[in-house]
Structures are given as C-alpha cells and as structure tokens.
Amino acid sequence: MDTYLKTTEDVYRKAALTPDVGLCCTTTPLWKLPGLSIPSIMQEMNYGCGSTVHPRDLSGEPSVLYVGVGGGMELLQFAYFSRKSGAVVGVDPVQEMLEASRKNMVQAEQENAWFNRNFVDLRKGNALELPLDDGTIDVAAQNCLFNIFTKEDLKRALSEMYRVLKPHGRLVLSDPICDQGIPDNLQQDETLRALCLSGSLPLQDYLDLITGAGFGTVEVRARRPYRILSPGRYDTTENILIESVEVCAIKDPMPEDGPCVFTGRSATYFGGEEYFDDGKGHTLLYNQPLAVCDKTAAALSGLGKEDIFISPSTWFYDGGGCC
Known part of the structure; x- marks a missing residue:
C-alpha cells in the first residue's frame, strides 16, 4: 500500500473512533425530506465537501454504491429512495469506520419508522478494487474521497466505478478542486492530502480524467468556494483558493466527436x-x-x-x- 493511502486510513480511523466535526465541512445544506430524520452522530461524521444525493438520480429504487462511508449519513439518504434489502452498498477500507457506520444505522432505525438497517450492505474494500461484479450498480457516489488519490490511482478508481455501473448508470462525485494548482511541497504532504486539501486538481484536469475513463456525458452541477490555504498556516507564499465541485458522470456511449460536458x-x-x-x-x-x-x-x-x-x-x- 502506498504510504499516503496508509496515512489516509489512519486519519479516518481516528475520525471513526472520535468524531471530528471540523475534519470536513459540507458546503451544501442537508436534504429535508418527508419522514427522514438524520441522527446527530451522522451529521457530526459527515466528512464530505458537498452532496451526492440528488432525487432526480434516484427514481425506481436504484441499486446504489457509496464509497467511503463516513458516519453513514449519505447511505441513509440513499436508502430513503431504495427501501429494499441490500439496495445500498457502502464500501470502506477502514474497519473502524464500517463499525461506526453500522452502529449509527441502529440509531437511524430507531429514529425512522420506514428504515431497516438491512437496506444497507456495508462491505470492507477500497475504491481501487471494488468488491462488486461488473454492471450491477445504477448509481455510484463518492464524497471528498477521490481528490485524495494521486492521478494514477484516481484513474484506477474511476475505471472501477465505470466497471461496476450498468449502461447509462450514474457516478455522482463531490470533490475539492483548485485551478491555481497546488504547489509540489503541499501535494507531497500526506496529511494534507488525507485532509482533502493538497490533492485538489484543476477542474479541467478533473473532468478530463472522468471522460478519459469512458463517461460520455458529464454534468457540472455546482461549484462553490471551499477552503483557503493561506501563508502562515500552510507552507505557501500566496493564498490558494480551493473550491468544491459536484459532478455527475453518466455511462453513456462516447460520441464520435467527444464527450458532452455540461x-x-x-x-x-x-x-x-x-x-x-x-x-x-x-x-x-x-x-x-x-x-x-x-x-x-x-x-x-x-x-x-x-x-x-x-x-x-x-x-x-x-x-x-x-x-
């Protein structure tokens, strides 16, 4: 295992054992859906930078994959739309995070009369080698995870998502981006990378990697300020603006003249x-x-x-x- 991946697992192992509200801070409000109660512990463990839950992606009780489970909040939100056994698969390499999410599902079951913890199938695994068969998922998602990867590993993760999706399936992503570019010294800081900061790519590079994986249609749904890396706090001589972006990549056939990017x-x-x-x-x-x-x-x-x-x-x- 690359050392930066081990550092990442260590960071989130600690965050599973002791929830860290300030670790990541989503830039979008929580969905307010009828009859949905999100336990406070799930909100405290919401280690994302946006939202990957969009009702228009989720009609017809789709099969859903969510990679990097956190406290289980988005798993619960996905289950709201797919109320059947094993409809939502959560994958995470950190055993402690899986256990924390599983415990939180019990609390969610107590707060939501419609919810059964069996709707969610928690599996140990990682984004670079997903424990799922080809073409079995309607909607796949990840929130503030893929920016952690190096470019080569990001290519592998996107390829894996493409593999498990059904034709016309959707990959919904939320990640930090940085059009200024992150200096090499910060990129090589494994802790900053694990904290979803120094791995941020320019948006066009990010989109090119997504279309390079084969996705024929890509939608940029939102783009917002996220963080500032400032001199004094970080090893930089200028302020660096990091933004968050929400993207949906659809497994449509690739047009002869190139992808459709909205x-x-x-x-x-x-x-x-x-x-x-x-x-x-x-x-x-x-x-x-x-x-x-x-x-x-x-x-x-x-x-x-x-x-x-x-x-x-x-x-x-x-x-x-x-x-």
Missing part, C-alpha cells in the same frame, strides 16, 4: 424567425434559452451568427438541453 452554458436565438435549426439536431426556439454542452456551445459560436447568444459557464446544470 457546465451550465445556454444558447438563445433572438433572430427574426420562430426558431433556428443548426442541422445537427439542435433547435433553438425564439428567445428561449436552451442548455447546451460545451461542445455544442463551441459549434454554435463558430457559426458566426450575431442573433445567437451563448452564455458563459455558470457551473450549475440541472438537466435538459441539447443532448
């Missing part, structure tokens, strides 16, 4: 006709914005039409659009 751009036609058809499957109705992937945005911009407005990336995409 970053919150739209196209609006305001010419003299009722609509504009680009002849490639994209119809823009008069003065009605259409969500477009970056590839389509570039193609429409290249037409040189002055009556089509292409918005910049908002880093917020909520479905629909050109593809």
Whole structure:
C-alpha cells in the first residue's frame, strides 16, 4: 500500500473512533425530506465537501454504491429512495469506520419508522478494487474521497466505478478542486492530502480524467468556494483558493466527436424567425434559452451568427438541453 493511502486510513480511523466535526465541512445544506430524520452522530461524521444525493438520480429504487462511508449519513439518504434489502452498498477500507457506520444505522432505525438497517450492505474494500461484479450498480457516489488519490490511482478508481455501473448508470462525485494548482511541497504532504486539501486538481484536469475513463456525458452541477490555504498556516507564499465541485458522470456511449460536458452554458436565438435549426439536431426556439454542452456551445459560436447568444459557464446544470 502506498504510504499516503496508509496515512489516509489512519486519519479516518481516528475520525471513526472520535468524531471530528471540523475534519470536513459540507458546503451544501442537508436534504429535508418527508419522514427522514438524520441522527446527530451522522451529521457530526459527515466528512464530505458537498452532496451526492440528488432525487432526480434516484427514481425506481436504484441499486446504489457509496464509497467511503463516513458516519453513514449519505447511505441513509440513499436508502430513503431504495427501501429494499441490500439496495445500498457502502464500501470502506477502514474497519473502524464500517463499525461506526453500522452502529449509527441502529440509531437511524430507531429514529425512522420506514428504515431497516438491512437496506444497507456495508462491505470492507477500497475504491481501487471494488468488491462488486461488473454492471450491477445504477448509481455510484463518492464524497471528498477521490481528490485524495494521486492521478494514477484516481484513474484506477474511476475505471472501477465505470466497471461496476450498468449502461447509462450514474457516478455522482463531490470533490475539492483548485485551478491555481497546488504547489509540489503541499501535494507531497500526506496529511494534507488525507485532509482533502493538497490533492485538489484543476477542474479541467478533473473532468478530463472522468471522460478519459469512458463517461460520455458529464454534468457540472455546482461549484462553490471551499477552503483557503493561506501563508502562515500552510507552507505557501500566496493564498490558494480551493473550491468544491459536484459532478455527475453518466455511462453513456462516447460520441464520435467527444464527450458532452455540461457546465451550465445556454444558447438563445433572438433572430427574426420562430426558431433556428443548426442541422445537427439542435433547435433553438425564439428567445428561449436552451442548455447546451460545451461542445455544442463551441459549434454554435463558430457559426458566426450575431442573433445567437451563448452564455458563459455558470457551473450549475440541472438537466435538459441539447443532448
């Protein structure tokens, strides 16, 4: 095992035995769902940087994989949508974290009349070699874990997620990113990497690795400030902004002209006709914005039409659009 992975396991072993509220701090509010009560201990052990639970991904009681179980909060939230035995699989390499999550499930069962702890199947394993068969999962997720990996290990983790997903299955990720780039000295600090800070990649590198694993459609759903690494507290000469990003990667076939990556751009036609058809499957109705992937945005911009407005990336995409 690489030493940085051992350091990571040690950090989260301690966090399992003694919950550390400040270890990670999610930048999104908890879902408020009818009849869902999240035990306070799960909230204290919410070691994530965003949310991977999105109701529109979870219709039809899907099979769900969650890697890096933490206190079990997101496992419980996923089980809310898949109320059957073993529907939600939680995988973690740290035995103490699995035991803590299992204990928390008992508390969740006491607080939620609809919940049965058998809905959640906790397994020891790691993201680089998932203990699941090929093509068995509808929705896979991880929160503030993959940024810990080196690039080579991140490629392996994404490949494993792709392997276990069914066709058109969804991988939902929440990770820190850093477009400034993290200095080498901080990247090599194994404790900072374990704390979800110094492994943060520039967003484009992160997206390239996801599409490189084979995902044909990628949605950037949210992007927010997360942390500042400042001189004096960290070995840096300048402030370094770390953001959190929420992404959904869909196991769609890869288009011949490359992946469809949605970053919150739209196209609006305001010419003299009722609509504009680009002849490639994209119809823009008069003065009605259409969500477009970056590839389509570039193609429409290249037409040189002055009556089509292409918005910049908002880093917020909520479905629909050109593809």
